[in-house]
Amino acid sequence: MIHVKQVTKAYGDVQALRGVSFDVAAGEIVGLLGPNGAGKTTLIKILTGYLQPDDGEASIDGLDVLTQTRAAQARIGYLPENAPLYPELSVQTYLRMMADLRNIPPDQQPARISAAVRATALGDYLTRPIGALSKGLRQRVGLAQAILHQPRLLILDEPTVGLDPTQIVEIRHLIRRLSQHSTILFSSHILSEVEAVCDRVIILMNGQIRADARLSELGTTHNAIVVLQHPVNGVAEALRGLKGVRQVELLDGDSRRVTYRLHGADNADLCPLVFEAARTMNWPLRELRPDARTLESVFNELATHSA
Numbered sequence: 001m002i003h004v005k006q007v008t009k010a011y012g013d014v015q016a017l018r019g020v021s022f023d024v025a026a027g028e029i030v031g032l033l034g035p036n037g038a039g040k041t042t043l044i045k046i047l048t049g050y051l052q053p054d055d056g057e058a059s060i061d062g063l064d065v066l067t068q069t070r071a072a073q074a075r076i077g078y079l080p081e082n083a084p085l086y087p088e089l090s091v092q093t094y095l096r097m098m099a100d101l102r103n104i105p106p107d108q109q110p111a112r113i114s115a116a117v118r119a120t121a122l123g124d125y126l127t128r129p130i131g132a133l134s135k136g137l138r139q140r141v142g143l144a145q146a147i148l149h150q151p152r153l154l155i156l157d158e159p160t161v162g163l164d165p166t167q168i169v170e171i172r173h174l175i176r177r178l179s180q181h182s183t184i185l186f187s188s189h190i191l192s193e194v195e196a197v198c199d200r201v202i203i204l205m206n207g208q209i210r211a212d213a214r215l216s217e218l219g220t221t222h223n224a225i226v227v228l229q230h231p232v233n234g235v236a237e238a239l240r241g242l243k244g245v246r247q248v249e250l251l252d253g254d255s256r257r258v259t260y261r262l263h264g265a266d267n268a269d270l271c272p273l274v275f276e277a278a279r280t281m282n283w284p285l286r287e288l289r290p291d292a293r294t295l296e297s298v299f300n301e302l303a304t305h306s307a
């Protein structure tokens, strides 16, 4: 659905994107995560045909965004970071105007508008001026206009920025519902949001992709955490001698409890080996688990590395 290859973009001296490449298949929900200034909005503007890259290729559903801009845009529903809503228009009038702008034939407009209003639960607010709505409701209006033409791809730039916690949860549910019919790419700098909504995350830092993985895989390591009830002589050496252990790191230890992190070689499955060693040597094993990383720790590690 999305193909991006070696895209670069500079604003004067500021290199916003430095050779970004990725593909998104139909049906995925992908979170584009990055700190402020990482290049998320620039990438989204290129994908939606609002900005030309300096170099590289980008296409939507096989349509080149540079040479087939209009056709590519017709496949996209786009919610910009600051959606240009018209405060004096009612929700209904605004959606009719957007249906016209989207070239939806007049006889199809009532059904399309009803479907978008139903999806975004705006039925009670149709006659209200947009300017009188809460930020969360305005965001829903923005989403309603984005799905009017039943796009195959929804691109949402920071869809929950400025919303309160209840509104954030509502928009997350809405995004999940919309994903039943559309592929979704949305940008955010909120880790918990991406964790709650996405299947896959692309982490952008300083205009470069630093990680691109399914959420379930991102935290996977070959490491293990071993906690002993009390110190035992020779354990570290014995652990170091196990097959697949690259390094034994003492994380914490006092007279009551000792915690090690074992760094495993690729494809190592350390827990069964440690369990067997502990049983044979009668170690006071209190805890043994794979050392999964959270999205937050992956992000922080990359950010530190980037800096």
Ligand code: ATP
Residues within 6 Å of the ligand: 011, 014, 015, 016, 034, 035, 036, 037, 038, 039, 040, 041, 042, 043, 189
């Ligand atoms: P945020 O989360 O703050 O919206 P972002 O990841 O969307 O950030 P971009 O807005 O794409 O990042 O900006 C990437 C870089 O390009 C930043 O250094 C920004 O200051 C710079 N930049 C963006 N737009 C312009 C512009 N019109 N002129 C000059 N520099 C720009």
